[in-house]
Amino acid sequence: MEDDLRLFHDIATTLLKAEAENPVGPTIEAEAMNELLDLELTDQPLEEWQLRKSLEELVLNTPRTCTNKFFNQLFGGRNGKAVLGDLLAVLMNNSMYTYKVAGVQVGVEKEIIQKMNLLTGYGPLAGGTITPGASLANLMAMIMARDHFHHDIRNSGAIKGMVMYTSKESHYSIAKNASFMGIGREAVRYIDVDEIGRMNPEKLEIQIRKDKKSGFLPFMVNATAGTTVLGVFDPLEPIADICSKFNLWLHVDGAYGGSTIFSRSHRHLINAIERSDSFVLNAHKMLNTPMSCSILLVKNRKKLFRSFANDASYLYQTHDDEYNPGKTSLQCGRRNDALKLWTLWKYEGTDGLRNRVDKQFQLGNFARDFIRNHPDYSLHNHEEGLSVCFNYKDIPASWLCKELYEKEKALIGYGDFNGKEFIRLVTVNTNNEKEDILGLFKTIEEFVKSRQSKPLLRKKQVV
Numbered sequence: 042m043e044d045d046l047r048l049f050h051d052i053a054t055t056l057l058k059a060e061a062e063n064p065v066g067p068t069i070e071a072e073a074m075n076e077l078l079d080l081e082l083t084d085q086p087l088e089e090w091q092l093r094k095s096l097e098e099l100v101l102n103t104p105r106t107c108t109n110k111f112f113n114q115l116f117g118g119r120n121g122k123a124v125l126g127d128l129l130a131v132l133m134n135n136s137m138y139t140y141k142v143a144g145v146q147v148g149v150e151k152e153i154i155q156k157m158n159l160l161t162g163y164g165p166l167a168g169g170t171i172t173p174g175a176s177l178a179n180l181m182a183m184i185m186a187r188d189h190f191h192h193d194i195r196n197s198g199a200i201k202g203m204v205m206y207t208s209k210e211s212h213y214s215i216a217k218n219a220s221f222m223g224i225g226r227e228a229v230r231y232i233d234v235d236e237i238g239r240m241n242p243e244k245l246e247i248q249i250r251k252d253k254k255s256g257f258l259p260f261m262v263n264a265t266a267g268t269t270v271l272g273v274f275d276p277l278e279p280i281a282d283i284c285s286k287f288n289l290w291l292h293v294d295g296a297y298g299g300s301t302i303f304s305r306s307h308r309h310l311i312n313a314i315e316r317s318d319s320f321v322l323n324a325h326k327m328l329n330t331p332m333s334c335s336i337l338l339v340k341n342r343k344k345l346f347r348s349f350a351n352d353a354s355y356l357y358q359t360h361d362d363e364y365n366p367g368k369t370s371l372q373c374g375r376r377n378d379a380l381k382l383w384t385l386w387k388y389e390g391t392d393g394l395r396n397r398v399d400k401q402f403q404l405g406n407f408a409r410d411f412i413r414n415h416p417d418y419s420l421h422n423h424e425e426g427l428s429v430c431f432n433y434k435d436i437p438a439s440w441l442c443k444e445l446y447e448k449e450k451a452l453i454g455y456g457d458f459n460g461k462e463f464i465r466l467v468t469v470n471t472n473n474e475k476e477d478i479l480g481l482f483k484t485i486e487e488f489v490k491s492r493q494s495k496p497l498l499r500k501k502q503v504v
């Protein structure tokens with residue numbers, strides 16, 4: 042093991058050096074990877090030095106998602122303390138179902154959930170769990186909402202005609218989850234958004250009334266705090282009013298923007314979160330931990346037990362349910378995803394996490410100001426947030442993003458809203474400074490200029 046830790050250290054050091062030299066990394070054509078890299082598993086074992094070579098080659102030819110040229114999704118950067126916590130979790134290899142096996146790591150998870158529930162304002166009955174991603178946290182929320190609508194569905198199966206509501210800009214996991222949980226994709230009503238992409242509460246109420254009149258059975262609303270493309274926040278106060286009026290479960294999908302509960306400057310965006318029944322946030326997005334760390338908070342932890350507890354005499358042999366988190370999980374064996382966040386939080390304090398979140402909004406504002414003041418750029422979303430959507434010189438965004446990727450200049454993606462396609466810059470990486478944002482704009486400008494003067498030679502080589 043000691044040798045392997047040294048090997049890890051060597052490979053990690055090599056990677057950090059390579060990232061500093063080329064923050065994007067070589068792009069390998071999907072069809073060519075087996076030819077260019079030694080991926081094949083063979084009958085014969087390798088010598089230690091051969092494995093080292095093989096691993097190094099693999100690591101150096103993998104997309105670099107932790108650098109200042111990665112803006113492609115809603116995560117980015119690398120936090121040393123959080124990585125340290127995650128490495129220790131892997132080393133200890135506890136499974137988070139029982140206190141007997143996870144011991145004080147259960148306390149680590151409980152502490153995170155408790156502190157986040159305080160920030161959310163959920164009150165004394167609150168609970169939660171950590172899931173492998175927000176897509177599955179959304180599924181758990183939908184299942185709790187279903188069981189809240191009728192307690193026996195978990196035994197007798199879904200009732201025909203149950204319907205739920207989400208905005209047209211919400212995450213695709215809602216549709217998939219509706220199919221998994223047996224109500225079907227057609228049970229999802231997509232509510233129109235306003236001109237900046239937020240769910241329109243009047244349209245929501247009209248649709249609910251219409252459905253009830255036609256005999257459908259509304260049971261929940263999913264509101265989004267930080268939509269995947271535009272990064273805007275659905276208005277929680279009027280949506281919560283409607284949910285109270287019609288007795289519907291309110292879940293808030295804050296996978297992207299939910300960490301705004303930490304913000305000093307932008308907490309108002311998520312006001313009324315305490316009126317929801319469940320809420321998910323991804324620490325691997327705005328809090329910059331490694332993938333994945335999704336925290337599902339529930340206002341009444343009894344609902345978690347009701348939907349997810351199951352007896353298993355071969356598993357639960359000691360301790361009270363409160364200390365056996367398997368009783369509130371979708372999974373059986375579960376990775377310790379809490380320790381990376383706990384390590385970061387312990388080291389930086391809540392103040393440090395607040396600073397992280399506030400800085401991301403500042404970087405977003407900085408990028409928007411730059412775009413507004415530059416005649417070659419056009420801005421598509423003016424609201425404060427971490428997604429900055431723009432075009433450069435009317436160049437098709439999809440083409441530009443693909444070229445920047447293939448020519449190893451930057452990893453950045455595109456999106457669309459109201460029929461317009463744009464580049465989406467995400468200012469979620471707190472390691473970045475204003476210069477790094479300017480660096481991206483400069484990369485785009487120089488690339489376009491070079492393309493206009495001479496076609497780039499295709500370079501495909503393994504390092």
Ligand SMILES: *Cc1c(COP(=O)(O)O)cnc(C)c1O
Nearest residue numbers: 174175176212267269294296297
């Ligand atoms: C990222 C995202 C998700 C999915 O989260 P995973 O952790 O990738 O499963 C769900 N909803 C929203 C709004 C997101 O931005």
